[in-house]
Amino acid sequence: MINTVVGSGTLITFPTLLALGVPPVIANVSNTVGLAPGSLSGAWATGHELTGQRRRLLWLGTASLLGGIAGALLLLWLPSAAFDAIVPALIGLGCVLVIMQPFISARLAIRRARLGADGGSVHGPVLLWLAVAFVGVYGGYFGAAQGVLLIAILGIGLSESLLKINAIKNVLATIVNAIASVVFVIVSEVNWPAAIAIAVGSVFGAQVGGRVGSKIPTTIYRVIIVAVGVAAIVSLLS
Numbered sequence: 001m002i003n004t005v006v007g008s009g010t011l012i013t014f015p016t017l018l019a020l021g022v023p024p025v026i027a028n029v030s031n032t033v034g035l036a037p038g039s040l041s042g043a044w045a046t047g048h049e050l051t052g053q054r055r056r057l058l059w060l061g062t063a064s065l066l067g068g069i070a071g072a073l074l075l076l077w078l079p080s081a082a083f084d085a086i087v088p089a090l091i092g093l094g095c096v097l098v099i100m101q102p103f104i105s106a107r108l109a110i111r112r113a114r115l116g117a118d119g120g121s122v123h124g125p126v127l128l129w130l131a132v133a134f135v136g137v138y139g140g141y142f143g144a145a146q147g148v149l150l151i152a153i154l155g156i157g158l159s160e161s162l163l164k165i166n167a168i169k170n171v172l173a174t175i176v177n178a179i180a181s182v183v184f185v186i187v188s189e190v191n192w193p194a195a196i197a198i199a200v201g202s203v204f205g206a207q208v209g210g211r212v213g214s215k216i217p218t219t220i221y222r223v224i225i226v227a228v229g230v231a232a233i234v235s236l237l238s
Contacts, residue, residue, distance in 0.1 A: 001205035002221050003042055003147060003173075009035065009205075010144040011094050011225045013198055015232030017191075024087055025080045026191055029184045032072075032143060034195040036181040038202020039174035045207055049167035056158075057168065061175050063129045067136020068176035072183040075141050087142075088233045094144035095229040098222050104152045105162065128157035132172060139176040140183075144229075147173055 003009035010031060017027035050057070075083065131153045139146035150169040151162075158165065184190060 001209035002225065003035065003038060003202065003206065003209070008094055008098050008145045008148060008225050009038075009202070010142070010146075011091060011098070011229045011232075013202075014144065015091070015228050015235075017194055018232060018235070020194075022191055022194060023080075024084050025075065026189055027194075028075065028083070028142060029188050030191040030195040031198060032140075032177055033181040033184055033190050034198025035143075035202050036174070036177040037199045038206045039170065039177045041203040041206035042209065043167070043170040043174045045209070045211065046163075046167040046170050049164050050171070053164070053168060057171055060129060060132050060168070060172060063133035064136040064139075064172040064175040065179055067133040067138075068140040068179040069183060071137040071140020071142075071176075072180035073140075074137070076183070076188055088236045090142045090144060091229050091233050091236075094148075095226045097145040097148040098225050098229075101148050101151075101222070102218075104148070104155070109162070125157060128153065131157065136172075136176045139173065140180040143177070143180075146176065 001009075002012060013035065014027055014031050017031060018024065022030065132150070135146060135149045135153060138149065147169055150172055151165055154160075154165045154168055155162070158168075160168075
């Protein structure tokens with residue numbers, strides 16, 4: 001539900017897996033595999049906003065695809081100790097981005113009002129493609145606040161309504177999570193009970209988020225995300 005409305009659901013599910021005793025790398029892998037169906041469900045729930053976006057999605061989708069593969073391989077190739085050491089920083093970055101999201105959205109709204117929501121170019125600039133690819137690498141490696149980063153980048157690079165940008169974000173995040181999940185299933189260890197539980201919850205939550213989740217003040221989501229994230233950081237550093 002959080003992923004569909006504001007993004008950053010990983011800052012809830014990943015610390016939960018850590019609290020249940022799942023090792024960090026396996027928790028991250030299992031979390032990504034579990035959230036992939038939920039990402040697809042969220043993209044489906046907001047699909048009505050994607051009319052006329054097919055060519056743009058194909059263009060930006062290739063960036064997410066390649067970035068997601070690169071990020072997943074980095075997670076598997078780098079020593080697990082490196083991931084264990086950087087996890088608190090990644091969670092902290094995700095929390096900061098969640099806190100900053102209202103400011104980012106406000107700035108994007110001002111920009112859209114100044115430029116006019118004329119839909120921008122068909123594909124978007126090359127810099128936008130590279131930025132989406134970079135977020136794909138981040139998403140394949142960890143993924144927390146991937147949605148916030150995508151909304152910021154798409155809002156700067158495209159002249160579209162926030163609803164359309166959110167729908168595009170859901171599709172791109174789905175591509176990253178799906179391709180990273182394929183890599184993980186093939187060459188890594190997955191905690192399947194955890195992944196299946198997250199998958200079931202994320203599919204249901206995405207449908208709720210796509211239909212009624214936006215009626216709940218987003219501040220509530222952010223308070224929950226940041227509280228869980230801070231608790232996870234304290235636990236990891238203690």
